[in-house]
Amino acid sequence: MTQTYTKALTEEQLLFWKENSYVHIPGLFRDRINELSTWIDEISNWEHGIDKWMSYYEMDNPSQLSRVENFIPYHDGMKEIFTGETITSLISELMQEPAVLYKERINYKSPGGGPHAAHQDGVAYEQGENSSFDPKIAPYLSILVSVDEATEENGCLQVVPNWPLDSLEIIPMEAPYADRPEYKKIKQSIEDSMTWKKLPTQPGDALIFTERLPHRSEPNHSDKTRRIIYGVYNPLSDGGDKREQYYADKKQNPNDARYMVGNPHAPSL
Template identity: 30%
Template sequence: MLSTQDEFMDRGYVVLEQGLSSLEMMLLEKVSANLTEHAERLLQRMHSSEESATEFYRDHPEELIVVPEIDNALKVCRFEYIKGYNRSVREQIVPKLQQYIKQLTGDEFVLFKDKCNAKNPGGGAFKPHQDVIAYNHLKPNYHITVAIFLDESTVENGCLYFPKNYRDDLSDHHFPVQNTSGGALPILPSYEGGDRHGVIQQEVVNQIEWQAVLAQPGDVVIFDSYVPHYSEKNNSDHSRRAMFYTFNAQGYGDFYDEYYGMKHREFDHPSFHVATPTRHRKSKQ
């Protein structure tokens, strides 16, 4: 049987059941409730002033970033910049996640970005993608994300799907690789531009054996930025909220402020909307 570290290196992800305690989950529930309320107020404000998100964020570089659902400008699809906004996350949650990553990789990692996906009923399908495509404009070429589920994540409400082992499935191909601190990892062919920007090409998706990764509140899924993943729409009556904290190796430097500086200045940049069900200016919706 593989150790957790070997499983992570082999497959690109691991699940830590109940990786966060009930106290930590209570804290995150509180953060999520406060920030969701704030995010809803921001969407109302942009809607009633008819100010575009691009204009709003250019003028408010310290604000929580909110992205609405593709078919409803007032419904929060996700919010971001959680550490920038919330001290308890910064001081209590981020250090714990850093410890987990150190146990897996032996290295120190720093926070690169963070977000909470609301995954409302009827919304929120994410097409198969590699996260690294969205980060390629910045120096670190390897990232590790810790996904924390605030709600039970089921097939019905749109859980994540990961490959059993995509590198084995695709071993007959010679896709370009990037040399990273996690090894030589492939960049899979994806569509460029438009609404499918960053979505892995269908013939490659079809060659991968996918599995649903179910999770309870408090479970933690840790995955690198090369492992392909997707999720379906939420077909239940309740939201499936999950937070995603993405880190890069400290040796590359700390990019959190640069990443969110760019996001506040260039809200519509296609790199920030890879394979997501979100509304932005270049979307046809």
């Protein structure tokens, strides 16, 4: 029996998704942006470490908070948003099967905050040893929720447009810094040859994209912080609920290469 899902997206959005591997949903959480902003402020003031939630800092500025992960078990409001019907129904509609939260993070990107290098998320998840993505596994999906305005100046998301949903290509990567061999990104010569599209977002906007879509962001050249919350979801058929195991593994070795794809940030240890 074929399972059906609540249709929240238009046919135009679904066609764009199929042709580009991402979709922009303006104002999805516009009415809750004040809550989200307050909650991020609360989380940023938690004691930093990796025993419970995980705090990360700019690699080139160890005093500047860059990212917090694994906050869902400790914050009911965030849990309601990222495991609630609004998001999970959208993700399941696009996946065409039940979805479950795999991981979550807040990216702060304060003034002067560094870039996220060009990469494909799937290399860091389950398929990093493969030469191409497995067509039998539905792609993991990420949702980006803008809490502040994300602009070209402060480092909004950039993607490679016209990247079809059925593309299985894993783009070759390189380790650009000899002193950070675990940190990898798409090879610079390939990145430079690709067309990149900047995707500015307003507070409350959402962007959903697949683990196969090449993406990046530039440094924050503005005087304002650019806060974004991400939720990543795996197909329930691909191993079930793997979130707790993911974070247990990550706490054992937070600098493992698969956690450093495109993210040259230092954990709080």
